[in-house]
Amino acid sequence: MTARVGLTRWERLARAAPVRIAVVMIVALWSLPTVGLLVSSFRPSADIRATGWWEAILHPFEAAQWTVANYANVLGADGMAEAFLNSLIVSIPATAIPITMAAFAAYAFAWMRFPGRGLLFALVVGLLVVPIQMALIPILRLYTQLDLTGTFVGTWLAHAGFGLPLAIFLLFNFISQIPRDLVESAHLDGASHYQIFTRLILPLSIPALASFAIFQFLWVWNDLLVALVYLGTDSSVATMPARLNELVGSKGEAWHVLTAGAFLTMIVPLAVFLGLQRYFVRGLLTGSVKA
Amino acid sequence: MTTVTAPVGPPRVGPVQLARRILAPVAAMAALFAIWWSIGFLAQPDAPTTLLIGLYDAVGLRGEADAIRAYGIPSIASKLILGVVALLVGVIGVWVVYIGANAAAERLGPDWRRRVLPWVFIGPALLLLGVFLVFPTVSTVGTSLTEGGGLVENFGFVFSDRDTLIALRNNALWLLLATGGSVALGLVIATLVDRVRREALAKTFIFLPLAISMVGAAVIWRFVYAWQPPGQPQIGIANAAWTATGSDPVAWLQVAPLNTFALILIMVWLQTGFAMVILSAAIKGMPWEVIEAARIDGARESQIFFRVVVPMIRGSIITVATTIAIAVLKVFDIVFVTTGGRFETEVVANRMFTEFFRFRNFGHAAALAVVLFVAVVPIMIINVRNLRRQGFGS
Numbered sequence: 001m002t003a004r005v006g007l008t009r010w011e012r013l014a015r016a017a018p019v020r021i022a023v024v025m026i027v028a029l030w031s032l033p034t035v036g037l038l039v040s041s042f043r044p045s046a047d048i049r050a051t052g053w054w055e056a057i058l059h060p061f062e063a064a065q066w067t068v069a070n071y072a073n074v075l076g077a078d079g080m081a082e083a084f085l086n087s088l089i090v091s092i093p094a095t096a097i098p099i100t101m102a103a104f105a106a107y108a109f110a111w112m113r114f115p116g117r118g119l120l121f122a123l124v125v126g127l128l129v130v131p132i133q134m135a136l137i138p139i140l141r142l143y144t145q146l147d148l149t150g151t152f153v154g155t156w157l158a159h160a161g162f163g164l165p166l167a168i169f170l171l172f173n174f175i176s177q178i179p180r181d182l183v184e185s186a187h188l189d190g191a192s193h194y195q196i197f198t199r200l201i202l203p204l205s206i207p208a209l210a211s212f213a214i215f216q217f218l219w220v221w222n223d224l225l226v227a228l229v230y231l232g233t234d235s236s237v238a239t240m241p242a243r244l245n246e247l248v249g250s251k252g253e254a255w256h257v258l259t260a261g262a263f264l265t266m267i268v269p270l271a272v273f274l275g276l277q278r279y280f281v282r283g284l285l286t287g288s289v290k291a
Numbered sequence: 292m293t294t295v296t297a298p299v300g301p302p303r304v305g306p307v308q309l310a311r312r313i314l315a316p317v318a319a320m321a322a323l324f325a326i327w328w329s330i331g332f333l334a335q336p337d338a339p340t341t342l343l344i345g346l347y348d349a350v351g352l353r354g355e356a357d358a359i360r361a362y363g364i365p366s367i368a369s370k371l372i373l374g375v376v377a378l379l380v381g382v383i384g385v386w387v388v389y390i391g392a393n394a395a396a397e398r399l400g401p402d403w404r405r406r407v408l409p410w411v412f413i414g415p416a417l418l419l420l421g422v423f424l425v426f427p428t429v430s431t432v433g434t435s436l437t438e439g440g441g442l443v444e445n446f447g448f449v450f451s452d453r454d455t456l457i458a459l460r461n462n463a464l465w466l467l468l469a470t471g472g473s474v475a476l477g478l479v480i481a482t483l484v485d486r487v488r489r490e491a492l493a494k495t496f497i498f499l500p501l502a503i504s505m506v507g508a509a510v511i512w513r514f515v516y517a518w519q520p521p522g523q524p525q526i527g528i529a530n531a532a533w534t535a536t537g538s539d540p541v542a543w544l545q546v547a548p549l550n551t552f553a554l555i556l557i558m559v560w561l562q563t564g565f566a567m568v569i570l571s572a573a574i575k576g577m578p579w580e581v582i583e584a585a586r587i588d589g590a591r592e593s594q595i596f597f598r599v600v601v602p603m604i605r606g607s608i609i610t611v612a613t614t615i616a617i618a619v620l621k622v623f624d625i626v627f628v629t630t631g632g633r634f635e636t637e638v639v640a641n642r643m644f645t646e647f648f649r650f651r652n653f654g655h656a657a658a659l660a661v662v663l664f665v666a667v668v669p670i671m672i673i674n675v676r677n678l679r680r681q682g683f684g685s
Contacts, residue, residue: 019486026480027496030560033511034499036528040514051524052531082370089374093381100385101416108412117409120417127424129671131621133643133660135423137653138430142422152377153330161423164416193408194393222504224624229648236370241506241624248510248628255514255526262510266503273502277495284568 041263042066045256070260074247078257079235080264083243087221087268089152090231090239094159094220095213101160102167103175103209107197109168110176111183121172127165135162136229143230150237155230159220167212174208175201211283214276218269240265319391326387329380339372388415428664431657439654449658458637461551462620462666465638469558469619474612476559477566481574482596484567494571498564505561505624512557513629516543547635554636557625562618566611573607574600606681613674620666639663 039053044067047056056065075081108114109121139158140149148154178201186196202209227239233246244261251257273280332338340363347356392411396404436442449455480497484490500508517527521539525531530540543553577600585595601608623640630636632645639659647656 016486019483023480023483023487023493026483027493030497030500030563032528033515033560034503037511037514048526052526052528054528054531082367085367085370085374089370089377092378096382097385098419100389101419104389105413105416108409112409112412114406114409120413123425124420125675127420128675129664129668130424130428131660131663131667133621133640134431134664135427136643136647136660137434137657138427139423152373153380156381157419158423161419164420165424168416192397193412194397197412218502222506224504224506224627225644241504244506244510245628248506248513252513255517258510259514262507266507269502269504270499273499274495281568284565285572 037259037262040255041070041259042068043256044069045254048255048259070256071264074257074260074264078247078261079238079243080240080261082235083238083240084264086231086237087239087241090155090159090227091217091220093152093156094163095217097156098160098163098167098216099209099213102164102171102212103202103205104197105164105168106171106175107193107201109172110178111196111201112193124165124168128169130165132162132225136225140229149230150232150234152231152237155226158226158230159216159223162226163216163219167216170212171205171208174205178204207279207282210276210279214272214280215283217272221269319387319394322384322387323391326380326384329376329384332376339369342372385415431660434653435657435661437654438657439652441654445654445658448655449662454632454637455639455642455659457635458632458639458642459662461635461637462639464551465555465558465619465622466616468552469555469562469622470612470616472555472559473562473566473615474570474608476563477611478570478601478608480563481567481571482600485571485574494564494567497567500561501564503561505622506628508557508561509625509628512553512560513544516553518542518545544630544636545634550630550634550636554625554629557629558619558622562615566615569607569611570604573604577603606677609673609677610681613670613677616670617667617674620663620670 036053039056040048043053043056043065047065059065075084105124109117109124135158143149143154146154148157182200183196186200191199221239222241223239224241224245227242228245231237231239231242233242235243238246244258244265247254247257247261332342340359344356344359347353347359389411392414393408396407396411399407435445439445440448450459484493484497487493503511515527515529517525518530518540519525519527521534525534525540529543534540541549544550581603582595582599585599590598621640622638623644626632626636626638626641627644632638632641639662643656643659643663646652646659
């Protein structure tokens, strides 16, 4: 922002007004679809079908038009509560496993000498280009042979494998920037690689680890493709997106179910996002986006 | 930050160290066994029931065990047991593997330790990369060449079938419009919010969709595009606004080619926030003297934007455009949930899923995956090169 000297306060306000109005309008336009979903999820199904959700906002204090029955239904009869637990069971290890493996690997690439180091790192970066679609068929065949289809373990490993190239690439960028003197003086003090890694590198890398953890967690939580192919739609394993997709297929016009269900799937990602926005943005700026 | 405290000088071997040396490998073996057992446990659907029965039998509560055998356990209890084991294996188990392997490597002589230790650190990651990315890539290429009707039939299908041709055309449209739209809008919004107070708040709203799943976004927008016959009240906001002008309601998701544009808009809504955040940071990183100098030279704001700002943040624009382009090429969920690829909205990734999962036509599916792969490679090369120019990577 540049200071404009010589203008009165009112002149400045008048100049800024068009930009401000434009920004407010863009923000309103961007939020409208989500607000519509949220408002509708608290309306009785007959009301949703009879009038637009914006009319409910006009009379916010008529208690009869608000209900939480949609949520009770979708959590119980439509199985979203179980899907919520399934999503947690899938997402937490599917975040922890690749991040642990990538941190060890990134440390080795940055601070250990071994034959083939450059070549292997180039391979890891090269694997960034492989779209998940390339892996679907062979891994499903492998899992069918090993009886891993429909298991949480199989799904964690798949998510971990697909997330590793980006995780290694990003953590390497961070870990290799740690000052050489720091690592070498630890060596001179007789610390082993494992000690340097756990007591020096990991604490210093927390920002990078946090950024990647957020992205991987959101990616896994929001994923539909891997969940559909390797876990399936059985209610004992189906994740929230898979369950929501089923509901769209079976109750496509039951908006009271769909709006509440969709909002439930969004709660955890939104909480993570709003609570950890600082790390989220920092991660974006260092390129930690799953392409 | 913790300081590194390690013993200096020749190692002393006291009773504690000796006990540690013997116990560490034993504990590591026990941990590995526990992990192996837990993975087997997690692979069985009724494992929590069996576990509880076993526990009750072991402590002599015969009646309890029989009750479970007869009636089973509540599904929520089963899920919680499963969840706890899952978290133990998934979060702690991985660490145990490294601790055990490291302890084993540390017992080697210095030369061998130096040779083996790097492979302890990168081995597990390489194993996973090999199994989940290298082997599948080779295998899928092989499938596309040999299975089904073979190379000619599989790729012939991709480039001649009516639906796949529509998918290819649509992917081109998506690539152009979703990428271009997100980047252009992100740039405009980044420029605008730079000039208002409460910038962070405004950005949060634009940015929020990025946390929403594509399935969630698909439901949100199906509701926006909802259609009711003419004369009835419109509950979708798009048709409410459209009919307010006196026109008939439009079935946005069913009328081609309008529906493809309607779906692309969902992607733009999701991705613009990402473009905005990166480009906004790039704009703020510019030396303001340059802009001020251009202003003093009498340049108009539009000239400053196109001739100064855009060229200076070129690197960031390429990063954003390539990242979004790759996500767009692989787009699946949005189409799958809204139209399922009907009404001429097919895209390659959705077609691949249909051939693979519904028709079990692995030859066709693999050929489609290969086409996607080939399309992604050049964009990813531009992306990585551009990142390296900005100082990422070795």
